[in-house]
Amino acid sequence: MTTTTAAVLGAGSWGTAFAKVLADAGADVTIWARREQVAAAIREYGTNPDYLPAVRLPERVTATSDAGKAIAGADLVVLAVPSQTLRGNLANWAAFLEPDATLVSLMKGIELGTTKRMSEVVVETAGVPADRVAVVSGPNLAAEIAAEQPAATVVACIDMARATVVQRAVTTSYFRPYTNEDVLGCELGGAVKNVIALAYGIATAMRLGDNTKATLITRGLAETARLGVALGADPLTFAGLAGLGDLVATCSSPLSRNRTFGEHLGRGETLEEAQAATRQTAEGVKSCLAIRDLARTHNVDMPITEQVEKVCHEGVDPRKALIALMSRETKAE
Numbered sequence: 307m308t309t310t311t312a313a314v315l316g317a318g319s320w321g322t323a324f325a326k327v328l329a330d331a332g333a334d335v336t337i338w339a340r341r342e343q344v345a346a347a348i349r350e351y352g353t354n355p356d357y358l359p360a361v362r363l364p365e366r367v368t369a370t371s372d373a374g375k376a377i378a379g380a381d382l383v384v385l386a387v388p389s390q391t392l393r394g395n396l397a398n399w400a401a402f403l404e405p406d407a408t409l410v411s412l413m414k415g416i417e418l419g420t421t422k423r424m425s426e427v428v429v430e431t432a433g434v435p436a437d438r439v440a441v442v443s444g445p446n447l448a449a450e451i452a453a454e455q456p457a458a459t460v461v462a463c464i465d466m467a468r469a470t471v472v473q474r475a476v477t478t479s480y481f482r483p484y485t486n487e488d489v490l491g492c493e494l495g496g497a498v499k500n501v502i503a504l505a506y507g508i509a510t511a512m513r514l515g516d517n518t519k520a521t522l523i524t525r526g527l528a529e530t531a532r533l534g535v536a537l538g539a540d541p542l543t544f545a546g547l548a549g550l551g552d553l554v555a556t557c558s559s560p561l562s563r564n565r566t567f568g569e570h571l572g573r574g575e576t577l578e579e580a581q582a583a584t585r586q587t588a589e590g591v592k593s594c595l596a597i598r599d600l601a602r603t604h605n606v607d608m609p610i611t612e613q614v615e616k617v618c619h620e621g622v623d624p625r626k627a628l629i630a631l632m633s634r635e636t637k638a639e
């Protein structure tokens with residue numbers, strides 16, 4: 307069997323941990339880091355000092371700050387930058403892609419303005435057919451994966467043969483990928499769970515109990531599935547790893563940036579204060595706007611998302627948001 311050559315574009319926590327997964331599965335991996343300083347540290351010391359300082363990367367992982375060098379010759383091109391920056395970045399990278407390279411999106415966001423999913427942005431910006439784009443999504447907190455704690459995930463692609471190739475390329479003793487054809491459902495599950503995790507973080511900071519939290523998870527999943535079905539996703543996807551699995555992991559974990567961000571808001575901080583206090587990407591903060599717009603366009607009721615957007619972007623007090631949620635008209639489950 308020939309060795310997979312992979313480029314991981316983005317040296318944040320998930321890009322770095324995913325590079326380790328690929329290398330542990332046998333691939334030769336080049337990480338692209340925006341800052342040469344980070345690329346040099348990975349090359350010289352085998353660690354990413356900014357994001358996963360305690361994790362030793364396998365020898366098969368190298369790094370560069372020259373995206374063209376990383377992409378040229380790569381069979382798998384893994385995209386791991388913040389969602390709202392994908393379009394601009396990929397426009398610069400597309401020219402370096404090999405003719406049959408598979409593009410793998412790790413990103414869990416919806417584009418502001420266009421309300422497009424990341425795979426849609428990839429198809430549009432890189433000019434590749436949708437069957438060359440795969441999505442990896444599931445309960446995959448980067449620090450836990452980097453510590454080799456067992457976890458499963460989903461590799462979604464409309465081309466099952468390609469999904470299987472990606473699945474093989476990322477299977478290790480601690481990382482177990484399942485294939486799925488429902489790219490739309492997997493991407494929506496990944497993006498909306500970040501918004502629900504913001505609500506969960508707010509509830510945590512407000513010292514609300516387990517009944518409240520279970521209600522948020524369950525009704526959060528209900529509104530995710532409602533949007534998904536309206537857009538054509540398979541409802542079963544939301545009961546799987548990329549739906550319920552990721553929602554539970556993200557809401558329950560203090561490692562989650564979205565939940566942590568929500569805790570800042572729940573303590574009464576403004577959006578700016580919460581942003582200043584947290585350094586890493588909390589995708590739900592921006593995506594809640596795009597998801598709300600998507601829901602309104604398709605006449606889908608997403609009450610938790612609506613209130614999270616109001617707390618984040620309209621300065622609504624979380625206590626008022628909670629009252630608004632609880633005083634809605636009662637209905638059948």
Ligand SMILES: NC(=O)C1=CN([C@@H]2O[C@H](COP(=O)(O)OP(=O)(O)OC[C@H]3O[C@@H](n4cnc5c(N)ncnc54)[C@H](O)[C@@H]3O)[C@@H](O)[C@H]2O)C=CC1
Nearest residue numbers: 317318319320321386387391412413414446447448586587
């Ligand atoms: N961290 C995690 O546990 C997981 C993250 N994800 C998703 O992976 C994606 C990437 O997230 P992380 O690696 O966690 O983010 P991060 O916050 O750890 O790192 C983001 C990386 O992107 C770089 N970056 C920031 N602005 C940029 C720009 N304009 N252009 C190019 N690069 C830029 C940063 O320097 C950094 O290297 C997100 O969509 C996130 O939702 C998915 C699963 C797990």
Ligand SMILES: O=C(CO)COP(=O)(O)O
Nearest residue numbers: 444445446447562563564
């Ligand atoms: O997507 C994740 C786990 O699957 C990571 O969630 P956060 O971005 O909230 O840290």
